[in-house]
Amino acid sequence: MRSFKNRQQLTHFSALQHQNEPPTCSAVIKTIDHDQVQTFSQPEPASNSExxxxxxxxxxxxxxxxxxANGDCNYPDVGGQVYSRSNWYKDKWAIVYARYFPKGAEFVLNHVKGHRHIWSHAIVWTDSPNPDASAILGVSLSIPTGYEKEVPPKAKYIEGEETVKLDSYVDYWVGNQSLSFTRKWGKTKREQLTDEARDSLGMFDFQPESSQVNVAMPLKNGVFLSNLxxxxxxTEGLDT
Known part of the structure; x- marks a missing residue:
């Protein structure tokens, strides 16, 4: 795998929305109950970045x-909700995969409780948006205390040199749901959003009043570049 250079510049996966550009149209936001969530059909990806x-x-x-999934914490009947946005950053092609949980677990003072809305995200760093000539250089995971980074990711966490294996669990040390690398085999499913649904995700305030967790949509304008x-x-020896 090629290194980084210091130059400027599962239960189920579903709703894989690829987005290079920010939303351009306004959206009237409407909410639905968690048991009314449905997946979107996935058109065939057309561009190299898709x-x-x-x-x-x-x-x-x-x-x-x-x-x-649809708000039921276990064994969903429909796929979960995952969205992606990608762009160049310091000559690396970064793909952010953001996963939405209608409900999140929170561990406070020896009690497990929950709250509405939680986002977790993983960033896959590659050397090119060309699907036929690109490789994973590193992976960054959002965790309650910041980010976990692997450069390059260990072979035991990668399936077929291109699929990162992740685990979602409750980190009882910090009290929140978190991501980690894993050897275990998960599941994946992809769908795609309408423009109206995508724009609503960027405009809606997901912050729950009853939680101390900072909940922000990772792909929205003002957050996406900051995450990158x-x-x-x-990493020493790679970012040179």
């Missing part, structure tokens, strides 16, 4: 906590 987003989509295993800055793996 194909690359599908190529490197991670697998998700759920070992603890809620499932990214924070998660870029400045």
């Amino acid at each position: 194909k690359t987003a599908v190529k490197f989509k991670p697998l998700l295993h759920i070992s603890d906590g809620c499932h990214p 800055r924070e998660t870029y793996p400045k």
Whole structure:
């Protein structure tokens, strides 16, 4: 695998929405009950960047906590909700996969409780948006205390040199649902959003009043680039 350079510039996966550009149309936001959530059909990816987003989509295993589904924490009948956005950052093609959980687990003072809305995300760093000539350089995971970074990711966490295996669990040390790398085999499913649904996700305030967790949609304008800055793996010997 090629290194980074210091230059400027599962239960189920579903709703894999690839987005290079920010939303351009306004949206009237309407909410629905969690048991009314339905997946979107997935058109065939057309551009190289869309194909690359599908190529490197991670697998998700759920070992603890809620499932990214329709609000029922266990064994969903429909797929979960995962969206992606990608762009160049310091000459690396970064793909952010954001996973939405209608309910999140929270551990406070020896009691397990929950709250509405939680987002977790993984960033797959590659050398090119060309699906036929690209490789994984590193992976960054959102965790309650910041980010976990692997450059390059260990072979035991990668299936077929292009699929990262992730685990969702409740981190009882910090009290929140979190992501980690895993050897376990998860599941993946992809769908795609309408423009109206995508724009609503960027405009809606997901912050629950009853939780101390900072909940922000990772792909929205003002958050996406900040996530790339924070998660870029400045690893000694690679970022030169």
